[in-house]
Amino acid sequence: MTNPPGRDRPRIYLITPDHLEPDAAAQKLEAAFSGGDIACVQLRLKGADDETVLAAARRLMPIAHAHDAAFLINDRADLAKACDADGVHLGQKDGDIATARNLLGFNKDIGVTCHNSRHLAFDAGDQGADYVAFGAFFPSDTKKIEHQAELETLEIWSEISEIPCVAIGGITATNCGDLVRAGADFLAISGYVWGHADGPAAAISALNTAIDAAFQPAS
């Protein structure tokens, strides 16, 4: 099965650990970038106060930008605005797209969690989402999984919509091939990178090698 016509090679969408110390995280993020291509970094701190999120963004966003990667904030459009991030990722309980768009404008990216639902994805697209995210595809140690996504969701979406789609949930270099072949535009990954035995650079390198091996552009 080749990738759907017109889809580019999928790229890595790196999600930070949900708790971090900015200077240590900066070193690890630099290491990750030394391993190869990363399209986007999402700052996903959980339970942190606003100033902690903003301080982490001030430390990490310049590193992403130095490597031509976008830097998005998870959950909070207001904090994305406050630190002039490149966008926000909204779950189904993180506020509506229109409010985020009014805050951020049209030059910023708004992504939306759509679980395993093309209906949610069509709704998000109709409301102006810049990408939709489907997941979880595999068991995750990072987040308790409430929705199991299916490859068919990616396959159908990538055939019928030009809105970029992100796959998320327990993704590794070993299991990402089917997601690539199904048409995911981005692979959102956290634990495999930050927990890799050989470090973040080796994880990013292994992921890009696996993506290259699985991506078969339509002739």
Ligand SMILES: Cc1ncc(COP(=O)(O)OP(=O)(O)O)c(N)n1
């Ligand atoms: C790229 C991407 N996809 C999905 C999620 C999950 O968002 P959400 O459902 O709001 O859960 P939390 O991440 O907020 O726990 C995401 N963060 N990024």
Ligand SMILES: Cc1ncsc1CCOP(=O)(O)O
């Ligand atoms: C935030 C999120 N949403 C669905 S699964 C997940 C966790 C992604 O992290 P990992 O790549 O470690 O499973």
Ligand SMILES: [Mg+2]
């Ligand atoms: Mg959320």
